Amino acid sequence: MTTLRVKDELLLQVEKPARYIGNEVNSVKKDLSKIDIRFAFCFPDVYEVGMSHLGMQILYYYLNERKDTYCERVFAPWLDMEQKMREHNIPLFALESQEDIKNFDFLGFTLQYEMCYTNVINLIDLAGIPIWSKDRGEEDPIICAGGPCAYNPEPLAHFIDFFYIGEGEASLGKVLDIYKVHKQEGGSRRAFLEKLLDVEGIYVPCFYDVYYNEDGTINRFVPNHPKAKTKIKKQIVKDLDSTYYPTHAIMPWIQTVHDRVVLEVFRGCIRGCRFCHAGFVYRPVREKSKDVLMKQASLLLENTGYEEISLASLSTSDYSQLEKFSEELLEVCRESKVNISLPSLRIDEFSLDLMGKVQEIRKSSLTFAPEAGTQRLRNVINKGITEEDIISGSRRAFEGGWDRVKLYFMIGLPTETEQDIEGISDLANKIVDTFYAIPKENRAKTVKVVVSSSCFVPKPFTPFQWEPQNTYQEFMDKQYFLKSKIKRKQIQYNYHDAIVSALEGMIARGDRKVGDVLYAAWKAGCKFDGWSELFEFSKWKKAFKETGIDPAFYASRRRAYDEILPWDHISVGVTKDFLKREHERAMKEEVTPNCRQFCENCGAKRFRGGICYES
Amino acid sequence: MKARLKFTKMGPMKFIGHLDLQRLFQRCIRRSHLPIEYSKGFNPHQYLYFALPLPLGATSEGEYLDMTLTDELEPEEIKNSLNAYLPEGINIQEVYILSDEMAVGMAAVDAAEYKIFIDKKTVPLHFMDAVNNFFNQSEILAEKQGKKGIKEVNIKEMIHEYTLDENDEQWIITLLLATGSKTNLKPETVIQQIYRDNNLEYKDCRVHIHRINIYSRKNDLFLPLSDIS
Numbered sequence: 091m092t093t094l095r096v097k098d099e100l101l102l103q104v105e106k107p108a109r110y111i112g113n114e115v116n117s118v119k120k121d122l123s124k125i126d127i128r129f130a131f132c133f134p135d136v137y138e139v140g141m142s143h144l145g146m147q148i149l150y151y152y153l154n155e156r157k158d159t160y161c162e163r164v165f166a167p168w169l170d171m172e173q174k175m176r177e178h179n180i181p182l183f184a185l186e187s188q189e190d191i192k193n194f195d196f197l198g199f200t201l202q203y204e205m206c207y208t209n210v211i212n213l214i215d216l217a218g219i220p221i222w223s224k225d226r227g228e229e230d231p232i233i234c235a236g237g238p239c240a241y242n243p244e245p246l247a248h249f250i251d252f253f254y255i256g257e258g259e260a261s262l263g264k265v266l267d268i269y270k271v272h273k274q275e276g277g278s279r280r281a282f283l284e285k286l287l288d289v290e291g292i293y294v295p296c297f298y299d300v301y302y303n304e305d306g307t308i309n310r311f312v313p314n315h316p317k318a319k320t321k322i323k324k325q326i327v328k329d330l331d332s333t334y335y336p337t338h339a340i341m342p343w344i345q346t347v348h349d350r351v352v353l354e355v356f357r358g359c360i361r362g363c364r365f366c367h368a369g370f371v372y373r374p375v376r377e378k379s380k381d382v383l384m385k386q387a388s389l390l391l392e393n394t395g396y397e398e399i400s401l402a403s404l405s406t407s408d409y410s411q412l413e414k415f416s417e418e419l420l421e422v423c424r425e426s427k428v429n430i431s432l433p434s435l436r437i438d439e440f441s442l443d444l445m446g447k448v449q450e451i452r453k454s455s456l457t458f459a460p461e462a463g464t465q466r467l468r469n470v471i472n473k474g475i476t477e478e479d480i481i482s483g484s485r486r487a488f489e490g491g492w493d494r495v496k497l498y499f500m501i502g503l504p505t506e507t508e509q510d511i512e513g514i515s516d517l518a519n520k521i522v523d524t525f526y527a528i529p530k531e532n533r534a535k536t537v538k539v540v541v542s543s544s545c546f547v548p549k550p551f552t553p554f555q556w557e558p559q560n561t562y563q564e565f566m567d568k569q570y571f572l573k574s575k576i577k578r579k580q581i582q583y584n585y586h587d588a589i590v591s592a593l594e595g596m597i598a599r600g601d602r603k604v605g606d607v608l609y610a611a612w613k614a615g616c617k618f619d620g621w622s623e624l625f626e627f628s629k630w631k632k633a634f635k636e637t638g639i640d641p642a643f644y645a646s647r648r649r650a651y652d653e654i655l656p657w658d659h660i661s662v663g664v665t666k667d668f669l670k671r672e673h674e675r676a677m678k679e680e681v682t683p684n685c686r687q688f689c690e691n692c693g694a695k696r697f698r699g700g701i702c703y704e705s
Numbered sequence: 706m707k708a709r710l711k712f713t714k715m716g717p718m719k720f721i722g723h724l725d726l727q728r729l730f731q732r733c734i735r736r737s738h739l740p741i742e743y744s745k746g747f748n749p750h751q752y753l754y755f756a757l758p759l760p761l762g763a764t765s766e767g768e769y770l771d772m773t774l775t776d777e778l779e780p781e782e783i784k785n786s787l788n789a790y791l792p793e794g795i796n797i798q799e800v801y802i803l804s805d806e807m808a809v810g811m812a813a814v815d816a817a818e819y820k821i822f823i824d825k826k827t828v829p830l831h832f833m834d835a836v837n838n839f840f841n842q843s844e845i846l847a848e849k850q851g852k853k854g855i856k857e858v859n860i861k862e863m864i865h866e867y868t869l870d871e872n873d874e875q876w877i878i879t880l881l882l883a884t885g886s887k888t889n890l891k892p893e894t895v896i897q898q899i900y901r902d903n904n905l906e907y908k909d910c911r912v913h914i915h916r917i918n919i920y921s922r923k924n925d926l927f928l929p930l931s932d933i934s
């Protein structure tokens with residue numbers, strides 16, 4: 091039996107001790123004497139959040155496929171556990187071997203959201219490793235990071251030794267191959283990072299210098315090493331059918347956010363909603379074939395014993411073989427008594443029918459994401475959903491017995507006016523009216539329409555990357571305004587405190603100087619900033635004051651098209667020209683057709699795969 | 706057919722709570738392809754009956770789980786197919802076939818036996834005398850968590866047996882306590898009261914509770930659940 095790193099007595103004093111014991115069903119155990127590379131896969135949030143993350147499960151098994159590598163998991167200990175660890179001088183350890191990760195070869199962080207950045211810093215510190223990469227010595231692990239937020243690596247550039255830009259399964263293996271030889275030959279840390287300059291998709295921040303203009307914008311971004319590339323190209327897998335996909339999933343000890351088998355159906359999105367980071371950075375769309383999906387589904391269910399399977403993609407309805415695939419999957423699941431969960435469906439006849447067949451969500455709530463209250467603003471953001479779609483979808487659903495509708499909106503979208511905000515409550519009203527227009531005997535007794543609004547955060551690599559974000563005050567004023575417009579008791583309005591979104595907006599488009607704020611905020615005690623109960627803005631304020639950095643410069647400033655953006659040295663395939671074109675169209679309220687209707691030559695074709703080559 | 710499984714929960718498995726243990730079993734049963742009976746209708750689920758939840762932090766060598774299977778199987782077959790999928794520390798020791806008219810799960814439980822391990826270094830020298838005195842009272846009053854908050858009750862009748870033992874490092878108290886749907890005395894309640902009576906600070910993380918077995922009462926005899934089938 092594995093000896094636990096933390097004594098039982100301490101574990102019994104913390105909440106959910108099962109977070110820290112490892113050894114779950116399907117976790118990987120390896121003979122350490124046969125391992126060349128020890129990799130700590132770090133998820134900068136708690137166990138339950140990290141274990142729900144598909145990317146982590148994929149990369150965990152992908153890396154462990156290699157005989158020479160042992161990939162183990164690390165999550166952020168919850169506050170009570172961190173306190174115990176600091177009190178008793180227990181450095182951060184990996185779940186599988188329960189050994190301290192400061193002795194590993196690599197720490198790999200996955201960056202899923204900006205609000206976990208102070209946790210990244212905290213984890214490096216908890217591991218007992220110098221926080222700034224320049225301070226690390228030959229004995230310290232190499233610290234790398236990837237994931238969607240790594241497409242703007244600059245805010246964390248001071249802390250991370252190298253970034254991996256793109257999908258890990260594509261070529262992370264190359265890095266390990268190089269490292270293995272390097273380790274055998276006994277080269278220095280710097281020599282290894284220099285070798286990485288030959289690898290596509292790797293960004294080593296220390297080989298680049300940034301010069302600023304007096305107004306704070308970037309003047310020049312220049313390599314300081316002859317081999318450092320001027321553009322770092324995103325790495326992706328071209329063909330999802332032949333790409334590695336795990337047939338197992340680690341069975342978490344405790345209930346997680348998504349406690350089920352997750353089957354990835356396709357990557358990317360054909361739609362091109364102009365606010366959506368994922369929609370641009372994951373281009374082009376690459377689908378798995380139906381047969382491969384069926385095979386993966388059965389293997390995963392067989393090897394986990396889960397009673398539920400969920401289909402993952404940005405927009406399930408856009409899967410080209412959905413009809414045939416759902417039929418077959420339903421068949422298999424009925425037989426083995428497995429529930430199917432179908433997120434991100436567009437609500438049309440087919441989907442409603444499908445949802446009816448999938449017993450589990452029968453007659454629960456229906457979800458629409460119109461994102462904006464008027465057609466004009468929906469055109470600006472290129473959200474191809476009309477009021478008619480929503481009303482008729484709701485009507486059909488109500489007639490089928492549903493009695494709850496959830497609507498998701500964004501506040502603070504570019505060009506938004508008071509009218510657009512009022513449009514949100516108008517739409518909710520119309521749905522309620524639609525319900526009552528149905529004869530009593532053909533519908534449920536009462537209806538509930540839940541309106542949720544989030545705050546728009548402009549993201550890099552989207553057509554809105556040049557747009558100013560609303561200030562905290564503007565967000566709050568708009569939310570109160572909307573609140574005052576919603577009067578009927580059938581409508582419930584949910585909104586969040588905008589302060590976290592404001593901060594997220596600043597970090598998302600941050601440069602290297604934002605790293606100083608992150609550090610100062612961490613010093614002031616910030617961690618788990620994504621957890622509203624732990625978020626303390628006063629600490630961030632202190633950090634701004636200390637570093638002299640003005641968050642408004644990053645969040646609420648309009649950038650000129652010719653300004654050098656902090657992420658300009660990263661290439662995600664989609665070109666700046668295309669983004670500019672899309673931005674101009676947005677201002678003209680013009681919609682752009684989706685990839686299946688018409689190829690707009692966004693630039694993603696250079697990957698030579700996926701939808702751009704569908705005929 | 707109905708089957709009763711006796712299993713262990715040892716080592717780090719003591720950190721897994723009762724609900725999580727249930728889910729773990731459900732999934733291991735699915736993987737093992739045991740012909741378990743499912744509920745009918747939407748959301749089919751397995752009917753599993755655990756005899757008595759174990760507190761977080763306690764280990765056990767005598768846990769029980771009842772289930773209904775749709776086919777006749779040999780006990781050995783059930784045991785082996787499940788053990789192949791269960792994690793280290795949870796191990797099916799024995800499988801018993803229940804007669805069809807047997808009540809399953811909690812209904813059969815009347816008592817449970819525990820060993821309590823107390824580190825000698827954490828208590829004063831004369832701790833064991835105090836423990837003896839505690840159990841020898843004609844009336845043993847303890848603060849018990851009732852439905853309407855904490856109240857003081859006489860638990861004398863609920864302690865069927867106690868013995869004291871020691872090794873080099875630990876005092877070991879063995880307790881047979883009334884438990885089940887009607888009366889339920891938790892080992893923590895007893896130990897906490899001993900500490901309270903002696904003005905000692907009780908930290909549950911320092912006292913290890915280990916369950917030995919669960920019993921059913923038949924004609925004044927306590928029979929392990931495994932003997933009732």
Ligand code: SF4
Nearest residue numbers: 685689690692695702
């Ligand atoms: S190149 Fe064309 S088809 Fe390919 S992702 Fe871009 S717009 Fe879509």
